[in-house]
Amino acid sequence: MLALKGKIAVITGGSSGIGLATAKRFVKEGAYVFIMGRRQGELDSAAAEIGSNVSAVQGDVSNLEDLDRLYKEVAAKKGKLDVLFANAGIVEPTPTAAVSAEHYDKTFDINARGVFFAVQKALPLMKDGGSIILTGSGVWQKGIPIYATYGATKAALRSFARTWTADLAGKGIRANVISPGPIETPILKGQFGDNTGAMKERFKTMIPMGRIGKPEEIASAAVFLASDESSYISGIDLPVDGGLVAV
Ligand code: NAD
Secondary structure, three states, X not given: OOOOOOOEEEEEOOOOXXXXXXXXXXXXXXXXXXXXXXXXXXXXXXXXXXXXXXXXXXXXXXXXXXXXXXXXXXXXXXXXXXXXXXXXXXXXXXXXXXXXXXXXHHHHHHHHHHHHHHHHHHHHHEEXXXXXXXXXXXXXXXXXXOEHHHHHHHHHHHHHHHHHHHHHHHHOOEEXXXXXXXXXXXXXXXXXXXXXXXXXXXXXXXXXXXXXXOHHHHHHHHXXXXXXXXXXXXXXXXXXXXXXXXX
16 A cells, blocks of 8 residues: 555655655655755756656745745645655754854755745645654754754754644644754765765764665655654654664
């Protein structure tokens, strides 16, 4: 049986990494998926890779008009939304002393404000049985100096999920966070450049399971939280990190 048969999903940051792997899995499980991302070229090739039951909507989650346009398209094409995977995010490793106002605002605009309004604006389309999934990070629990702003944005998502659990339960909508550990996606190279290989080796020594995760392993968790298999789960932060934050 398909876990997401007939469900309509939006995935922000759906053109690469975790978002793309999840879009592919959602479609395999019977969903129709709208992927949103900033770069048209990447979106088009992602949509071609996914193959069917997908619409690509170009836009920036920190731009409220882009979010309005996204949901207008969902409303026009499908008339409802069952699953929102608010996954788009950026990371620019910066210790406190080096944080500029521009870096601070950009990180919070995309990672926290972008998620908040992606959810708020989705609500009119979400019906009983809806599932909101936020991509957090284990980093918020750890206090890592280079993630001064990034970690704080992910802590904000943890709080949003608690609030929305209380606020939206009456509407039959659940809200949960998935907190990945280090996962093999373009975001690693974006952060560490030529040091990526060395950083991955270092991460491996910190992770009980001794390896970097795969985007498909986050997608599996997202399928579970999106599906009715998790119908009594709301407000959790699910680490998918090889045991990293547990030890
Ligand atoms: P990625 O860079 O492949 O994916 C990020 C996606 O977000 C991209 O498609 C990008 O275009 C999109 N995006 C960025 N800013 C956007 C904006 N303003 N509007 C719309 N889309 C935007 O990396 P990923 O690892 O797949 O990241 C997905 C999520 O996972 C992020 O929220 C990230 O913080 C989180 N995460 C990743 C890791 C990891 O190690 N890969 C660990 C913990 C958390």
